[in-house]
Amino acid sequence: MRNFFGKSFLLFTVLALVLAACGGNNEENNANNNSGNNAAAGEASDAGKTIKLAYVAWDSEIASTHVVKEVLESKLDMEVEMMQVDAGPMYAGVADGSAHAMVAAWLPTTHGHYVEQYQDGLEDLGPNLEGTKIGLVVPAYMDITSIEDLNNADVADSLESTITGIEPGAGIMTGTEKVIEDYSLEGWNLLPSSSAAMAKALESAYNNEEPIVVTGWTPHWKFAKFDLKYLEDPKGNYGGAEQINTLVHKGLKDDMPQAYQVLDQFNWTPADMEAVMVDIYEGKSPEEAAAKWVADNEDKVNEWLKGIE
Template sequence: MLKRMKLLSKAGIVLLLVILSACGGSGNTEDEGNEASEEGSNSDSGMELGQEELTIPYVAWASATASNHVMEVVLEEAGYDVTLKQVNSGAMYTSVSDGSADATISVWLPHTDASYWEKYKKDLEHLGPNLEGAPLGLVVPKYMDIESIEDLKENKNSVGDKTEYTITGIEPGAGQMKLTKEKVMPKYGLDDWTLQASSSPAMATSLSEAIENEEPIIVTLWSPHWTFSEFDLKYLEDPKNIYGDPDNINTIVRNGLKKDAPKAHKILDQFKWTKDQIGEVMVKINDGMDPAKAAEEWVSNNQDTVDEWTKGVE
């Protein structure tokens, strides 16, 4: 719908120019020059659209689906033609670093995606957090009688047997999966356990089914995520602090985007929101609303916030 409106707007501008050129034979060049000078100095506060087509990759996490569809609406309202591309974690970084994509707003730092960031940071520009205080770890339903990751080893005859020594994970390339498999499980002595890779939606489905039957389950999970609004869940304590303090979700763009698409760069740089705000979008999507529709509705109802993101570019 936004792209169709942009085409109609461009058609209207062309028609207006034709009418003005047909009527403009009076030849007052001094006035016209002054008007052009004033228009040039005031338009868009000097902020140019630049490159009109943008590609933004994201992983199909609930939070990323919500945030990327909202950003698509905002950038298209600013005049861009945006393509969202669903990829795995590795491709999200490689595509932005090699310039085949322009930005990603789904980077978890300083802990979860640290290995990806160290590998590709020379080809990326870090614009900072767009959402602060995003914890992650191993999560269980509150009815389970365990409180710590250490309990998985100490109580393995009960919890381990009932869960088949399996932690239900998400996409295999996700930073949380690498951190869990390479550091958390070895340091807690979970040698008999398996981290089962799947996908974020599949993990959420397994969690929902287990809770419906009040069965034990352990999953890799993070906040913000719609499951925390839907179910009574708890993070297992991490006494060794391997998952670290809560991450921030960050915005990363390719080198050169500021020059190539100044408006988009400024909007992405100013994009910041809260867990409650992203939660509103996630809940609608989980309830069955199309992500694009949920994003359009949120933007329409939160213009004050969107105005902060677009300040200085309109």
């Protein structure tokens, strides 16, 4: 009987040790599984990552890019590096990966040749703003209506045969060079400057009711501040209504899935953009104007964040 109890006790002890070991392994496995799940969740988050946004120094693109920056920083806790460049380097940078994204592609006409050149490295997420336009712009008080009127000698003299432009290499500058050729505007000069310098020259001329013709586009704060008009373009050089698209470097979806989703869902109106531009024109920094717009438009921003936990 003693042997029976002794053997039973020994068997019970062995079984207890085995069960304890199994329980420990289960706890360890559960911990490892939870750790793996947490790691996977961490990999899905873009918090702390740095994203590089390229943009041209146009008032419209300063507004849109800073709004996207504000959302990525304040809502996803990302680091955003802003890269202000000319149009050509903007496309080249996103295509080769030195920049991750842009929200400044004017299509299909203004920047169409850049997309064609760099398309192998770009993913087009579609329009973020519709209803844009480019062309030659004059104050409404000027008694001309068409680009063809610039051939009039008196009009040419009053304007010193000069069209005030923006940065060399910009799509609208390339298009305007062809306009001068196609409309036989002999002796006319396209004066390169910058978006800011063009706007300053326009404001000065407008306040003094002087004649001026500039390269212009919509949306832009100048249309909210001044009474302006586009010159008709009978030859259709500037194309019709355009849209602004979001382009990202191929592979961004895998590298930064949350940022990719925000960029894919980013969409607003000309009125939204002009509100930010006007605030900047009236003295706010781009960062301040963007933060104000994001705070005032929570519902719209939440649409851009939809599906992100």
